[in-house]
Amino acid sequence: MIKYIGSKRALLDPILSSVRGLLPDGGIVCDLFSGSARVGHALKGQGYRVWSNDHNAYAHTLATAYVQADRNRWADQAAVVLADLASTAPAEGWFTKTFCEDARFFHPANGARIDAMRDRIDAMGLEPELKAIALVSLMEAADRVDSTAGVHMAYMKRWADRALNPLTLRMPDLQPATEAGPCRATQGDALDIAGQFDGDLVYLDPPYNQHSYLGNYHVWESLVLWDKPETYGIANKRVDVRTRKSAFNSRPGIGPALSAVVDAIRAPNLIVSFNDEGYLSRDELERMLSARGHVQVIDIARPRYVGARIGIHNHKGKKVGAVGRLRNVEHLFVVSDRPMALPVAA
Numbered sequence: 055m056i057k058y059i060g061s062k063r064a065l066l067d068p069i070l071s072s073v074r075g076l077l078p079d080g081g082i083v084c085d086l087f088s089g090s091a092r093v094g095h096a097l098k099g100q101g102y103r104v105w106s107n108d109h110n111a112y113a114h115t116l117a118t119a120y121v122q123a124d125r126n127r128w129a130d131q132a133a134v135v136l137a138d139l140a141s142t143a144p145a146e147g148w149f150t151k152t153f154c155e156d157a158r159f160f161h162p163a164n165g166a167r168i169d170a171m172r173d174r175i176d177a178m179g180l181e182p183e184l185k186a187i188a189l190v191s192l193m194e195a196a197d198r199v200d201s202t203a204g205v206h207m208a209y210m211k212r213w214a215d216r217a218l219n220p221l222t223l224r225m226p227d228l229q230p231a232t233e234a235g236p237c238r239a240t241q242g243d244a245l246d247i248a249g250q251f252d253g254d255l256v257y258l259d260p261p262y263n264q265h266s267y268l269g270n271y272h273v274w275e276s277l278v279l280w281d282k283p284e285t286y287g288i289a290n291k292r293v294d295v296r297t298r299k300s301a302f303n304s305r306p307g308i309g310p311a312l313s314a315v316v317d318a319i320r321a322p323n324l325i326v327s328f329n330d331e332g333y334l335s336r337d338e339l340e341r342m343l344s345a346r347g348h349v350q351v352i353d354i355a356r357p358r359y360v361g362a363r364i365g366i367h368n369h370k371g372k373k374v375g376a377v378g379r380l381r382n383v384e385h386l387f388v389v390s391d392r393p394m395a396l397p398v399a400a
């Protein structure tokens with residue numbers, strides 16, 4: 055899966071055991087801020103019926119492949135599509151010019167592969183789930199040969215070693231269909247989807263600071279949408295990064311936005327992820343959530359993302375940000391309308 059700030063890859067165990075504690079016999083679960091789709095993918099793997107939502111197109115594509123698409127339905131056709139893409143001749147185009155020459159996120163030899171494969175995906179006229187699987191395979195292949203510190207805000211002064219490897223596609227790790235029923239992926243605002251979900255549990259993992267996910271991952275958005283937008287700045291961000299904002303990226307906005315989402319949820323169980331560097335404190339969150347029922351908080355200490363550990367550099371390779379704290383604490387707020395006994399994680 056792609057490198058993603060805020061990905062809950064390392065927190066899957068406590069999240070899954072908390073869901074299992076609340077819903078031991080299975081059930082219907084909604085992930086309103088799905089990001090890399092790891093949580094929904096893992097829940098589907100445990101037999102839950104999952105609805106994953108995110109407002110960005112690249113995240114919706116990830117969830118379409120990892121949550122909505124069933125392996126038994128698509129694996130054979132996807133193998134044929136990936137083999138076709140692998141044999142497509144490289145051809146430089148918009149992506150190479152924008153992200154390999156004007157900006158240097160990928161080596162131009164890989165840019166030409168990406169351009170050709172992305173055009174070929176459209177030319178094949180694939181059904182939406184199959185197209186999402188092909189796009190995810192391409193996105194992940196590009197992510198493995200990028201020349202960044204993990205986000206698309208800046209790129210390395212010299213090519214990262216991995217950027218010189220040839221881009222190669224792999225089959226995404228799709229989940230088989232669940233007996234609980236079809237899973238789904240949507241691209242909507244969390245508040246709208248919260249009001250539409252009639253199920254057992256909602257997982258909330260909103261952004262927690264000013265950094266916009268669209269700004270951090272604009273290359274994936276442009277690759278998925280393939281709308282070849284006007285761009286700006288050193289990183290060649292799409293111009294709509296300036297206008298497609300999330301209330302969750304604003305210090306005054308996040309409290310009311312999260313409170314509105316929590317109020318709109320009808321499910322009896324909630325799990326909320328937040329960390330100790332976010333705009334809302336543990337006490338504020340506990341107060342907000344206690345109106346919904348019993349709240350238990352699990353704290354997990356984690357190393358911070360790589361940029362914090364190596365410092366931030368500009369396009370000339372000059373350090374422009376200091377090395378920050380090396381660890382933070384991830385809080386899991388587990389909320390239920392009935393008392394519960396959950397495992398307390400490390």
Ligand SMILES: C[S@@+](CC[C@H](N)C(=O)[O-])C[C@H]1O[C@@H](n2cnc3c(N)ncnc32)[C@H](O)[C@@H]1O
Pocket residue numbers: 058059060061062063086087088089090091092093107108109110113242243244245259260261262267268300301302
């Ligand atoms: C902390 S990340 C989620 C990470 C995810 N749990 C994972 O494991 O990868 C927050 C996500 O919320 C999405 N987002 C931000 N504002 C949103 C909104 N108003 N509605 C829906 N999604 C939103 C972002 O695109 C981002 O992917």
